[in-house]
Amino acid sequence: MRENKDEVVITSMQENRGSGHSRHSKEIWSPIIKSLPRSMAVLLFPVVVIIGALAYTSRIDPHAIWSGVSSRKSAISSKVGERRPFIGSTGKGREIPVNCSGYKHTGTCPMGMGMGEERRGGTSTCPDYFRWIDEDLRPWIGTGITEEMVERGRETANFKLVIVKGKAYLETYEKGFQTRDVFTLWGILQLLRRYPGKVPDLEIMFDCVDWPVLSSDRYNPHNPPPPLFRYCGNDHTLDIVFPDWSFWGWAEVNIKPWEILLGELKEGTKKIPWLKREPYAYWKGNPAVAETRQDLMKCNVSEKQDWNARLYAQDWGREAQEGYKKSDLASQCTHRYKVYIEGSAWSVSQKYILACDSTTLIVNPHYYDFFTRGLIPMHHYWPIKEDDKCRSIKFAVDWGNSHKERAQEIGKSASNFIQEELKMDYVYDYMFHLLSSYAKLFRYKPSISANATELCVESMVCGAEGFEKKFMMESLVKGPAITSPCTMPAPFDPPSLYAHLQRKQSSIQQVESWEKSYWENQNITS
Known part of the structure; x- marks a missing residue:
């Protein structure tokens, strides 16, 4: 069975330029000249006079002429390393219109999009x-x-x-x-x-x-x-x-495209400062998709035991009927710690959890996606044992609540990674x-x-x-x-790849050593 049960107006380009042809050149150029340094203004004045004359005699919009000069000046003066945005509705370049009426009439795709404009060189090194x-x-x-x-x-x-x-x-x-x-x-x-x-x-x-x-x-x-x-x-x-697929939206569970959701998650992290969040580990998802998630639910708080975990089963069917009122991801940054656990395999939820500023507790994963191999234990997340989840989560939360500054740094490093590198x-x-x-x-x-x-x-x-x-x-x-x-x-060359993998393994072993000592001391005192 191939199904996975994991938790599961286009606007045409318009330009509305005023003709401006009958305006007096002084009304147009004076503010521009006044905004420039004196030395540049003196040099530029003859050029402005010539452009103004051409604009008047040829009925060319002087604003259009200036915008070309201005855009080149802006590109030249951009800071080295600056990451420029997409060309879009801002008018900074060519849009590619979407012609639904034409497509419905002919049933064929439009002609090729051709080549893009000449681009500046790569302005940053990839993550x-x-x-x-x-x-x-x-x-x-x-x-x-x-x-x-x-x-x-x-x-x-x-x-x-x-x-x-x-x-x-x-x-x-x-x-x-x-x-x-x-x-x-x-x-x-x-x-x-x-x-x-x-x-x-x-x-x-x-x-x-x-x-x-x-x-x-x-x-x-x-x-x-x-x-x-x-x-x-x-x-x-x-x-x-x-x-x-979820980077462009997950329609079945109303998860928005990543570019929009990333901004909402950033705002969501600001609502409750880390120190004022609930001092427990939070998870919400569908436990039915994997035994490891069903095992996680045994760590929930009960009358007999508190493993420092607050775990909630997500019913996506009910959420759909009720308009997804309880599944807004940007509103789930309310606990100091958040648990990530795989479903039937890896889960798209990982990026949403890491973005929350909460200290992410990752239950030992078996799968990776394209970006998660860049995550470092004890820098971006806290590792949790898969075969001893409850005690591992309790230790992680107790350690974090005793080392608040360090735990908060781990959460912030993860959210910075998501915001800046993803x-x-x-x-x-x-x-x-x-x-x-x-x-x-x-x-x-x-x-x-x-x-x-x-x-x-x-x-x-x-x-x-x-x-x-x-x-x-x-x-x-x-x-x-x-x-x-x-x-x-x-x-990677062999030495650098080995060093990268060894760093990750050493960090996990360090946490396991701390955890072992913690529980040995608990047994002695009890």
């Missing part, structure tokens, strides 16, 4: 977790990727997506659970709008089910695995991890670098099969309804980015 792209693609470094390898991924894939000359073509094999496949495809289309003409030709097989399937013991350099994309992996599999700019850049590196391994030319249909924003959003359409509109990339993608960090 450190981008280094895992090279590790995920390592199985194919020696052999490259052949058409036969890609086609072997069809066995479990939900769909095959082909990108040729910046346009997307879809071949569906099996419908994904809920709208996972829909919003994954939508996200890739937004990448093509953000970097038009820059994503290379490629073919990917994508499996929307949680559990990775490419067991590493089945493959070797002489028998490489099929390159299969999905949302998570583990240390024993070779599936390629890719940002999950913003949508970097989600798109991760997708771009992963797909670009993947495409470089191809040993054949991608082509469009007879069973594939062209996919475009219009073909997806124009017929959508409800939350699905709402979230698509809210996550629509208005137009090309005005900066290039971030610059990739150096890949």
